[in-house]
Amino acid sequence: MSDQTGTSVEVIPLGNGRYQVVNGSRRLIAFAVASRDVWVFLDGHVYTITDRADGAARRSRIDDQAALTAPMPATVLAINVAPGQRVERNDVVMVLEAMKMELPVRSPRDGVVKAVGCQVGELVQPGATLLELEEPAGEVQLPTPNAQLPKDENIER
Amino acid sequence: MNTRPLFDRILIANRGEIAVRVIRACREMGIESVAVYSDADARAVHVSLADHAVRIGPAAAIESYLSIDAILSAARQSGAQAVHPGYGFLSENSRFAAACEEAGLTFIGPPAEAIERMGSKIAARAIAREAGVPVVPGETPSEQSDAAIADAVRRVGFPVLLKPSEGGGGIGMKTVRDEDALSATTAQARREAVAAFGDGTLYVERLIEQPHHVEFQVLADHHGHVVHVFERECSIQRRHQKVIEESPSLVVSPALRQRMGEAAVAVATAAGYRNAGTVEFLVEGSGDSARFYFLEMNTRLQVEHPVTEQVAGIDLVRAQIAIAAGQPLARKQADLAQRGHAIELRVYAEDPANNDLPQAGPLLLYREPVMPGIRIDSGVTEGSEVTVHYDPLLAKLIASGETREAARGRALAALRSYPVLGIRTNIPLLIALLEHPRFIAGDVDTGFLDAEGDALRAPLTVGPPPEVTTIAALVRAERTTSGIVRHGPVPSEADPWSSLKGARV
Numbered sequence: 001m002s003d004q005t006g007t008s009v010e011v012i013p014l015g016n017g018r019y020q021v022v023n024g025s026r027r028l029i030a031f032a033v034a035s036r037d038v039w040v041f042l043d044g045h046v047y048t049i050t051d052r053a054d055g056a057a058r059r060s061r062i063d064d065q066a067a068l069t070a071p072m073p074a075t076v077l078a079i080n081v082a083p084g085q086r087v088e089r090n091d092v093v094m095v096l097e098a099m100k101m102e103l104p105v106r107s108p109r110d111g112v113v114k115a116v117g118c119q120v121g122e123l124v125q126p127g128a129t130l131l132e133l134e135e136p137a138g139e140v141q142l143p144t145p146n147a148q149l150p151k152d153e154n155i156e157r
Numbered sequence: 158m159n160t161r162p163l164f165d166r167i168l169i170a171n172r173g174e175i176a177v178r179v180i181r182a183c184r185e186m187g188i189e190s191v192a193v194y195s196d197a198d199a200r201a202v203h204v205s206l207a208d209h210a211v212r213i214g215p216a217a218a219i220e221s222y223l224s225i226d227a228i229l230s231a232a233r234q235s236g237a238q239a240v241h242p243g244y245g246f247l248s249e250n251s252r253f254a255a256a257c258e259e260a261g262l263t264f265i266g267p268p269a270e271a272i273e274r275m276g277s278k279i280a281a282r283a284i285a286r287e288a289g290v291p292v293v294p295g296e297t298p299s300e301q302s303d304a305a306i307a308d309a310v311r312r313v314g315f316p317v318l319l320k321p322s323e324g325g326g327g328i329g330m331k332t333v334r335d336e337d338a339l340s341a342t343t344a345q346a347r348r349e350a351v352a353a354f355g356d357g358t359l360y361v362e363r364l365i366e367q368p369h370h371v372e373f374q375v376l377a378d379h380h381g382h383v384v385h386v387f388e389r390e391c392s393i394q395r396r397h398q399k400v401i402e403e404s405p406s407l408v409v410s411p412a413l414r415q416r417m418g419e420a421a422v423a424v425a426t427a428a429g430y431r432n433a434g435t436v437e438f439l440v441e442g443s444g445d446s447a448r449f450y451f452l453e454m455n456t457r458l459q460v461e462h463p464v465t466e467q468v469a470g471i472d473l474v475r476a477q478i479a480i481a482a483g484q485p486l487a488r489k490q491a492d493l494a495q496r497g498h499a500i501e502l503r504v505y506a507e508d509p510a511n512n513d514l515p516q517a518g519p520l521l522l523y524r525e526p527v528m529p530g531i532r533i534d535s536g537v538t539e540g541s542e543v544t545v546h547y548d549p550l551l552a553k554l555i556a557s558g559e560t561r562e563a564a565r566g567r568a569l570a571a572l573r574s575y576p577v578l579g580i581r582t583n584i585p586l587l588i589a590l591l592e593h594p595r596f597i598a599g600d601v602d603t604g605f606l607d608a609e610g611d612a613l614r615a616p617l618t619v620g621p622p623p624e625v626t627t628i629a630a631l632v633r634a635e636r637t638t639s640g641i642v643r644h645g646p647v648p649s650e651a652d653p654w655s656s657l658k659g660a661r662v
Contacts, residue, residue, distance in 0.1 A: 009624045011631055017522050017576075019631070021624045030628055031576035033522040034636050038629040040621070041522075041576035044588045047621040049629035073517045073545045098515050098545040123545075 068105065068131040070124040074098035079120055081131070085113045093131055096124070111135055162187040163482035164239045167265070168232045169193070169207070170253075171243030172222060173536035174552060175458070176203035179241045182474040191235040193228060195221035197544045202536050209235050216546045222246045225253050229260050239263035239481060241474075245548065248457040249276060265481040267456050271430050275454040281428075285451035288427040290420040293439065293450045295362035297322050306343050309361040316366065319343060321350035322358035329353050332364055365450065367602040368439040369408045370394065372455075373421035374465045376476055377430045382486045385418040385436075386469045387495050389461055393590065395513070395606045400583075401590060402461035403500040403561070404468045407599035408443035417449055422490075424454060433477050435459050460503070460553070463534060467499035467557040498561040500568050502587045504535075504577070506549040509586035510617040515549045518542070521579030526571040530557045530564070543580055551582065561599070565591055589613040 011030075012020040019030040021042065031041040037048040074096035081093045087107045096103040117129035124130065168191040169179045176192060180203060183190040192207030197216035204210045211231035214221035221227060223246055232240060240257050242248035248266065255269035266272070275281045282292050298309040310317050310333065319331045319342065329349040333342045347357040374386040390406030391399045409417065421436035437452040462473045471493070479487070506516040523539040535552030537543070543551065554575065556568035572588050590596055590613060595605065606613075621629075 009627060011624060011627045013631065013635070019628050021628070023624055029574075030624070031522055031524065031578065032628045032632045033578050034632045035519075035521055035579065038632045039521060039578035040625045040628050040632075041578055042622070042625055042628075044573040044575075045585055045619075046576075046578065046581065047625045047629075049621060049626065051633075072514065075545070098517065103514075 068093070068108070068129070068133065070096070070118075070126055070128045070130055072098055072126050074103065074124055076118050076120050076122045076124060076130075079116060079118070081113045081116070083113050083115055087111060087113060087133070094118075105130065107133065109133070163478055163484070164188050164263070166191060166209075166235065166237045167239045167241055167478070168211075168228070168235060168237035168262075169203070169241050169243065170222070170228045171241070171246055171248075172198055172201060172203055172547065173550065174534045175243040175245075175460070175536070177206060177536050178534050179243060179474055180206050182472065182478065186475060186478060188478070191231070191237050193222070193231050195546070197546050200542075202538050202541065211235055216544070218246065218547065222547075225250075225256050228253075229256060229262075232257075232260065232262055237262065239265055239478075241265040241477070242457065244457050244460055249455070251276065263481050265432065265477050266458075267430055267432050267434060271428050272456045275428055275430075275434075275456050278453060281453055282451070284427050285424050288420075288423040290424055290451045291449065293363055293365060293452075295360060297358065297360045301347075301358055303340055303343055306359060306361065307339055310339060313361050313363050316364040318362045318364045319346040320360045320362060321346075321354050321356070322360045323354040323356045324350065365439050365441050367604065368392075368441055369406065369443075370437065370452075370603050371406050371409060371417070371440045371449070372435045372437040372459075373418055374459075374462070374473070375421050375425045375430065375434050375436060376473075376480065376486060377425055377432065377434070378480050378486045379431060379483055380485045382489070383422050383425050383430070384486060384488070384490045384493060385421045386465050386471060386473075386493060388414065388417065389459075389464050391461065392601050392603050393596075393606055394603055395610070399461065399503065400606060401500065401502055401587070401596075402464050403498065403564075404464040405495055405498065406440075407561070408440055408447060410444045410447075412445045413440075413447050413449070420449070420451070424451060428454065430454075430456075432480050433458055433462075433473050460550070461501050463532060463553060463555045464499040464501045467532065467555055468495045468497055469493060470496065497557055497559050498564045499555055499557045500561075500564045501553050501555045502568060502572065502591075503550055503583075504552040504554060504575075504587070505583045506543045506551050506580050507583055508581035509583045509614055510581075513583070515545070516543065516580040516582070517545045518580045520577065522576055523578070524576050525552070526554075526574040528567070528571055528574070530567045531555070531571045532557070551577070565597070585617050586613060589616065 010022040014020055017031050017033050021028045021030050028043055033039050037050045040047045077097045078095040081087055087093060089107055089109045091107045092104045093107050094105045096105060111133035114132040114134040116131055118124050166189040167183050169176045180190040189208040192204045192210040193213045194204045195214055195216050211234055213227040213231050214224060240262050247253040249272055251269040251273040254264045254272055257264040285292050294313045296309055298305045316332060316334045321329045331342050331346040333339055346359055351357040370391045371388050373388050377383040388406050388409055389402050389404045391402045393401040424436050435455040438449045439452055441448045466473055507513045508516055520537055520539055520541045525533045532555040533552055537551050554571055556564045558564035558567055569591050572584050595601055
C-alpha cells in the first residue's frame with residue numbers, strides 16, 4: 001500500500017500482537033489486538049479502528065431511540081428527572097459514579113423525558129439506556145450523542 | 158549476622174500496584190505475604206503473587222478495603238503478625254492503626270496519635286509553627302471591622318486571599334493585590350461569605366503565586382533517629398491529583414534543600430512521628446532566596462515514593478518494615494545522598510481526549526517496556542479487568558538517569574514502547590507533557606497542567622496514519638481466517654487490504 005507521497009508502507013506480522021512497520025526507511029514496532037474494534041498502538045499513540053458498517057449500525061440504533069446511554073460501567077447515584085418532564089440542554093439529568101468520581105450526566109438537547117431506563121443504585125453497563133428523550137411536539141428531531149460528561153465536572157472524592 | 162526474618166507473615170491491607178510493591182518487598186526479606194481481596198479482585202495480580210490470600214468482602218470498598226473489621230478478621234485468620242496499609246484506603250485512619258495494635262498486630266506506619274495529630278490541618282499547622290517552621294501566613298482577625306481586616310492584611314502582606322472562615326472548596330475566596338482594592342473587596346467577600354455560609358467572618362491568608370509543590374520524605378525509627386531523604390517535586394497536577402513527580406526539584410538549591418530538610422525533620426520530631434512520612438511544602442520563587450511554607454504532613458507511604466528510592470538508593474518499603482520491627486535506621490543523615498535524577502509518570506485508566514473520563518474494561522494487550530533506567534510498578538497484567546470500583550491508577554513508570562534530560566529521554570522512549578490496548582490511558586498525554594517546552598525547561602508550577610491541558614490534548618484526536626489502517630485490516634483478516642496467519646510483507650498494489658484504507662476511527 002502507498003501513502004500520498006509514494007513512500008511504501010510495509011506491515012509484517014511478528015506474532016503475539018506485534019507488527020513490524022516499515023514506512024519508507026523508518027521502522028517501528030506496532031501492537032494490535034481485535035475485540036469489537038481493532039486497537040492499534042504505534043509510537044505512543046493508540047487508535048481504535050471501528051468497522052464502518054458496524055459503527056454506522058450502532059450509531060443509528062442510538063439515534064432511533066433518542067436515548068442517552070451510559071458511557072462506561074457506572075453506578076447510578078441520582079436521577080433528577082421523571083417521565084414527562086421537560087429538560088433543557090445541559091440540565092444535569094442524573095449523576096453516575098465510577099472509580100470514585102461523580103459524573104454528572106447532562107441532557108444533550110432540549111426535550112421531554114420519555115422514559116427512565118435505570119434505577120438509583122443500579123450498576124449500568126456501557127451502552128445501557130439511561131434515559132429516553134423525545135421532542136416537544138412540532139420541533140425538529142436532532143441526533144442524540146452518547147451521554148455528555150463536560151470537563152471539570154468530574155468531582156473527585 | 159542474624160538472618161531470621163523481621164516478621165514471619167505480613168498482611169497487606171491494600172490492592173493494585175502498591176499491594177504488589179509490598180508483597181515483593183516481603184518476598185525479598187523472607188517474609189510471607191497475605192493479600193486481601195474483594196470480589197472484584199479475586200483474579201487481581203496482587204492476589205496471584207501473594208503467599209496467602211483472604212477474601213474480605215464485596216466489590217464496594219466500604220465493605221472490603223475500608224472495613225476495619227474485615228481486615229482484622231483476615232489478619233487473625235491468616236496468622237499475620239503485622240499489617241502494611243499501603244496508601245489510600247485505611248492508611249491514614251488512626252482508628253485502624255489503634256485497632257491493629259489492640260489486636261496485637263504491628264501497624265507498619267506511624268503511631269495512631271501521630272496520624273490523628275497530623276490529620277488535623279489546624280493541629281499540624283500549630284505543630285509546625287511551634288517547631289519554628291514557616292506556615293502560609295494567615296489569621297482570622299478577632300475583630301472583623303474593615304479597619305481590623307485592613308490591619309490584618311498589612312500584617313500578612315500583599316497579595317492576600319480573603320476566605321470565608323467557615324468555608325471550603327474555594328467558594329467565596331477573593332484575591333486582593335493592593336490597598337486600592339482592599340475596602341471594596343473586603344465588603345464583597347463578606348457579603349459572599351454570608352450568602353454562602355451564613356457567616357461573614359473572614360480569614361486573611363497570604364496568596365502564594367505560582368507555587369511549586371515540593372515535599373520531603375522523612376524516616377523516623379523507635380530509637381530517636383529522624384532523617385529526611387530529600388525532596389520530590391510534584392507540581393504537575395490535574396485538579397490536585399499528581400501526574401508527574403521528580404527528584405531532585407529544579408527550584409531547590411543545595412542551601413534551600415538543607416533548610417527545608419531540617420524543617421521537615423523538625424516537624425516530624427515535634428509530631429512524635431515514627432516510620433515513613435512526607436512533609437509537604439509550598440515553595441515561592443527558586444534558589445537560595447526562595448521561601449517555603451509548611452502545607453501538611455502525609456502519614457503514609459506516598460504513591461510517588463519510587464523517585465526517592467531511585468535517587469537516594471534506599472528501599473522505603475523495606476525501611477518501613479525494619480522500623481516497625483524495632484530496628485534502628487540503617488543510615489544517618491550524613492550517609493544519605495542524592496544521585497542522578499528520577500521522574501515518575503502515573504499511568505491512569507482514563508481518556509485524555511475525552512475529559513479524562515475514567516475507563517473500565519479488559520486489558521486486551523498490555524506489555525510493559527523493559528529497558529535501562531526504567532522501573533514499572535504496576536498492579537495489572539495482560540488480561541486484567543479494570544473495574545469501576547477503585548482508583549484508576551494502573552501503573553507508575555519511573556525513569557532514572559544521570560541527568561534530568563537523560564531521565565526524560567528514557568521516560569519518552571519507554572512510553573512510546575508501552576502498549577496498553579482495550580481501554581484508553583493517559584500515556585499519549587504523558588508523552589505530550591514530557592515534550593512540552595515548559596516541562597523541558599523545568600518551568601512548571603502547580604497551575605501548569607490546568608493552563609496547558611487543552612493545548613496538550615488537541616493533537617490526541619488525530620486520525621490513524623496509513624500503516625495503522627493496514628494493521629487493522631491485517632488483524633481483522635487474521636481473525637476471520639481463524640488461524641491462517643500471513644507471514645511476510647503485505648505490500649502489493651493489488652492487495653485486498655489497500656481497499657480498506659478508508660476504515661474509520
